[in-house]
Amino acid sequence: MDYARSDGRSGALAIKILIAGGFGVGKTTMVSAVSEIQPLSTEELLSDRGVRVDDTSGVETKTTTTVALDFGRITLREGLWIYLFGTPGQDRFWFMWDELAIGALGAVVLADTRRLGDAFPAVDFFEQRRIPYMVAVNLFDGARRHDPVVIRRALAVPEHVPLVPCDARERESVKEVLLTLVRHAREMSRVGA
Amino acid sequence: MAADEDPEPGPLVRMFAVTGGRARPVGEAFDVIAVVTTIGMPYDPAGLSPEHLAALRVATRPTTVADIGTRLRLPLNITRVLLSDLRREGLVSIDPPAATAGVLNERIYQEVLNGLRAL
Ligand SMILES: Nc1nc2c(ncn2[C@@H]2O[C@H](COP(=O)(O)OP(=O)(O)OP(=O)(O)O)[C@@H](O)[C@H]2O)c(=O)[nH]1
Ligand SMILES: [Mg+2]
Numbered sequence: 001m002d003y004a005r006s007d008g009r010s011g012a013l014a015i016k017i018l019i020a021g022g023f024g025v026g027k028t029t030m031v032s033a034v035s036e037i038q039p040l041s042t043e044e045l046l047s048d049r050g051v052r053v054d055d056t057s058g059v060e061t062k063t064t065t066t067v068a069l070d071f072g073r074i075t076l077r078e079g080l081w082i083y084l085f086g087t088p089g090q091d092r093f094w095f096m097w098d099e100l101a102i103g104a105l106g107a108v109v110l111a112d113t114r115r116l117g118d119a120f121p122a123v124d125f126f127e128q129r130r131i132p133y134m135v136a137v138n139l140f141d142g143a144r145r146h147d148p149v150v151i152r153r154a155l156a157v158p159e160h161v162p163l164v165p166c167d168a169r170e171r172e173s174v175k176e177v178l179l180t181l182v183r184h185a186r187e188m189s190r191v192g193a
Numbered sequence: 194m195a196a197d198e199d200p201e202p203g204p205l206v207r208m209f210a211v212t213g214g215r216a217r218p219v220g221e222a223f224d225v226i227a228v229v230t231t232i233g234m235p236y237d238p239a240g241l242s243p244e245h246l247a248a249l250r251v252a253t254r255p256t257t258v259a260d261i262g263t264r265l266r267l268p269l270n271i272t273r274v275l276l277s278d279l280r281r282e283g284l285v286s287i288d289p290p291a292a293t294a295g296v297l298n299e300r301i302y303q304e305v306l307n308g309l310r311a312l
Contacts, residue, residue: 012255013291014226015305034312037263069269071259076308083226083259103224103293179309186302 012079017181018100019070019086020125021110022118026138026168027086028070030110033174035072035084069096082178097125106132106185108177110168113137113146116154123155132185134162136177211244211271218277223258225269228288229276230255235284244275252285 019027032038070086087097101107107126111119119135126133135157139145152163162180167173231252235241241249244265251264262272279285291297 012228012230012288013296013301014228014257015291015297016224016226071263073260074309074312076305079255080304080308081226081257082305082309083257085225100225103226103290105292105297175309175312179306182302182305182309185297186299186306189297189302 013081015080015082016100016104017082017084017178018097018104018107019084019110020097020107020122020133022112022115022122025110025112025115025118026140027110030108030136030138030166030168030174030177031070031072031084031086033169033171034074034178036075037073094121094125101125101129101131104131106134106181108181109133109135111135111137111151111155112140113144113151114140116151119155123157127158132181132188134164134177134181134184136164136166136168138168139165211242211267212274215274218273219281220277223273223276223287224290224293225259226257226290228255228257228290229261230286230288231284232286233282233284235282242275245279248272248275248279249284258287 019030021027070084072084072086074082074084076082085100087100107122109119109122109126123133123135135151135155137146137148137151148163148165151157152159157163162184164177164180166177229248229252231249234249238246244267247265248261251261256264258272258276259269261276262269265272265275267275276285276287280287291301
């Protein structure tokens with residue numbers, strides 16, 4: 001069947017998935033594992049915050065703050081792409097998440113069992129905004145395996161939210177995580193949550 | 194004067210050359226993965242910067258804002274300002290991403306799942 005477009009839209013679809021989590025938890029690694037382009041390819045100029053534009057001269061007075069934003073792409077077919085955004089975990093970048101979260105299919109919260117608490121702000125963020133999310137527990141070498149039930153309780157993650165182990169370096173493992181997220185998002189859209 | 198000039202303008206200098214120092218795009222906000230499509234060519238190409246013209250060329254095939262930024266090696270905010278200029282001139286259309294547009298239906302979810310499995 002051909003989907004002729006009467007609304008003037010191009011017919012191309014881009015889907016956004018966020019990779020969130022604390023400092024050094026493996027966000028960049030996860031984006032790199034599945035992206036067809038080199039991540040870390042973009043830099044966001046912090047123009048909306050902390051930058052003042054002098055109206056008379058049109059010259060910015062404070063413009064030097066930039067922040068790297070991991071950005072990866074998976075082409076599923078011509079005109080259908082998944083974009084992965086690995087967002088900086090530090091608190092001062094929350095405003096970027098606010099913008100990135102709009103129109104996202106969902107989010108992966110990466111957690112490290114050695115520093116579980118670092119995942120909490122991200123879990124909280126997506127809970128509050130009712131954005132479909134899941135928790136992927138990145139199994140670092142030397143980290144002791146934890147009971148998923150214990151992790152779920154520690155992060156106060158509801159029962160219906162998927163929580164799975166992963167290795168952010170392994171393409172197959174990351175693919176499995178993304179499949180889990182998309183299934184979960186579909187489920188959420190069915191129940192109208 | 195010339196002694197003060199940097200032979201290779203730094204990225205900030207180049208950004209201001211492109212945007213005229215403007216920090217915000219004109220008109221309705223759009224997403225980093227909004228799809229940009231060139232729908233017209235300027236009457237007077239000389240009136241546009243090389244970056245504007247490069248963006249128009251890239252978007253001949255529907256391309257996301259993020260990808261245009263990467264191709265032009267410009268930060269997203271600057272890319273947005275530039276694309277908003279082109280939209281105001283009626284040279285590009287900018288479509289919101291799937292979830293925002295409310296077009297994520299069962300068929301698309303299924304297509305995404307199949308596509309991911311096939312990777
Ligand atoms: N053993 C193991 N190491 C990992 C895994 N994922 C990431 N690493 C390593 O952990 C370190 C940090 O990973 P990054 O991907 O840079 O983490 P990040 O979340 O992007 O870090 P920031 O952007 O600085 O917050 C790197 O040295 C990775 O090689 C994993 O699944 N297992
Ligand atoms: Mg990183």
